[in-house]
Amino acid sequence: MSKKSKALSLSLSLTLCLMLILSACSKNDNASNNAANNKPANETKNNAAASNTDDSAGTNNTATDNTEKPQLDKVTLKFVLLGEAPKDNEAVMAEVNKKLEADINATIELTYIPFADINTKYPLVLASPQDWDVIYGNINYGSNASKGGYHEITMDDVSKFMPLTASATSEGQWTDARVNGKIFMIPQTFKELDVGTGFYREDLRKKYNVPEIKTFKDLGAYFQALKDNEKGMLPVDGSASDIQGIFGGLMKNYVLKEANYITGFFPDDPSYTITGLLDDAFKAKFIEAAKTMKDWADKGLLPKNAFAQKTAASDLAKEGKSGYWANAFENYAQYSSDMIAKGWELGAVNNLTDSGVVMTRPATGNGFAFSPKTKNYERALMAIDLLHQDKAYNMLLAFGIEGKNYTLNGDGKLVVAQADPNPYPMYGAGWWSNNRDQWPPLESYTQQYIDTKKALLEKAGPYLLNGFNVDTTNIKTELANIVNIDKQYSAPIQMGLVKDVDAAVADLIERFKKAGAEKVVEEVKKQAAAFVASKQAQ
Structure with missing residues (x-):
C-alpha cells in the first residue's frame, strides 16, 4: 500500500486498508491553468520526453530530450495523495518541481488524505472535481469510474502525451483498467505481490528457541515466549484493527469484499465463488480461527x-513495545532496514x-486518475508519464534526495540513510504506482527476504475477483446496518x-440476517458474476 505499502489493501485480509481523506483542497481556479494553453499534440509529445533513452529493456527511462522545447504556459497541477507527507517531503518535491518545470513547465501542489478517513473524505474530494487535477485512484476505482468520478483516458491521449507509458504498459494492464470498456486510470506497470504479511522480531524468536513460524497459528x-521473558514488551499491542488482522491471517488469505466476513473470496478458488458466514463451510473456518484467538486472549497473549x-502496532514495535505488527509484504525491505x-x-x-x-495485484492496485473537471488534463498526462516512468523522477519520489536520504554503494545497491525515524521512508510519500522495476536492490x-520473495513470485498470479469492486447503490442501507453490527458483535469475536x-x-x-445480509450476498454475487464474465470476454 500497498498504508499499495499500500499499504497497502491489505489482502492480508488483516482488515487493514489504505484509507484516506482530503482535509483541505485549494479553491483557487487559476485562469492560466487551461488545457487550451497546451500546444498541439505533435509538440507536446516531444516535450514529454519522446526521445528518452532506454538502458534496461524499457525500465530505465531518463529524460534526455535535447530538441528545442515548445513554449507551454506554466501550470500548477493539484495532486491528491493518500497518507501523510514525510518530514523531507518539501525538500524532495522542490527538486521534483524544479525538474518538472524545466521539462513541461509545470509544478505540483500536494494535498494528503489521512489513511483513517477514506470512507468519509475521499467521496468529498470526488464531489469537488474543480478543486483537483490528479488523485490516487484505486479507492473503489470501478464504482467511482462508472459514476463519472474520473476523466476518461483514450489510447490516443496516451500515445500523444505519454510515450514512456505507452511503451511500458501491457495490454493486460490496460484491460485491468477498463471499466465498461473505457479507461479511467493510468495503472502501475510493474508486477506486485498482493499478499499481507505479519512481521515479528526474528532475533527474539531465535533468542528464546521458538520453532520456525510458517503460519499465523505458529505465532502462539x-x-x-515474549510474555514469559520480555517484561517491557507485549507479545502484540496495537489498535483493534491490528488485532483483527491476526484473525485475518488465521483465515488464510480470505479477501474481504464490502461486507466483512459476509462477502469475500479465497484466491485459489477457480469458480470465483463469493462466500462468507452464511455458508456452513466458511462458518466452520471462522469459528476455528475465533477459538484460536480466544485461547491466546485467555492466556494473556493478546491485549x-x-x-x-x-x-x-507498527509504531509500538519500533519502540520495542510490541513484538508483532502487520502490513503488505512490499514493506518488508523498509522494515528490515x-x-x-x-x-x-x-x-x-x-x-x-x-x-x-499468492495473488498479484491487478494493475489498478496502484495508479492515478484525473478529475473530470480538470483544466490541465494533457499536462497532467505528461507529468504522470515522467513521474511513473522516468527513472530520475522515480528515484526522487521513491527514495528522496541522493546523498541525503540514500546513497548507492560500489555494487550499485541502495543504502537508505540510517535515521530514526527515517525522514523519507520507502513507500512513505504516497507515490506507490511509480515503476518499481527501475529501482536498484537495497543493501538491507x-x-x-530475497528467498521469500522469489518463492512467492513463483506461485503468484492474477485472480479476476481481485480487481472487483462492489457498486453499493442498491444495498447502502443494509451495509450501513451490517457495519454497525460488525463493530459491536463481530470485532470482539475476532x-x-x-x-x-x-x-x-x-x-x-x-x-x-436481520440487517439484510442475504440481500447483500445476492447483490454481490450477481455483480461478481457479471464482472468475471465481462473480463473473460475481453
Missing part, C-alpha cells in the same frame, strides 16, 4: 484494551491460502474477547 509459541489503543538500524532482526509470516496461492535486503465462541457466532449471523 512466539507470543508465549484487552485494543479498542482504546490509538497507536498502531528499520530493524537493522536498531540492531534487531526482522521475521515475517505471509498470509497464504491452504494451497499456498536480507537473504530471507479479538478473542467473547466467552462462548459458538454462541457468539450464531448470534452474529442472526443479527446479520
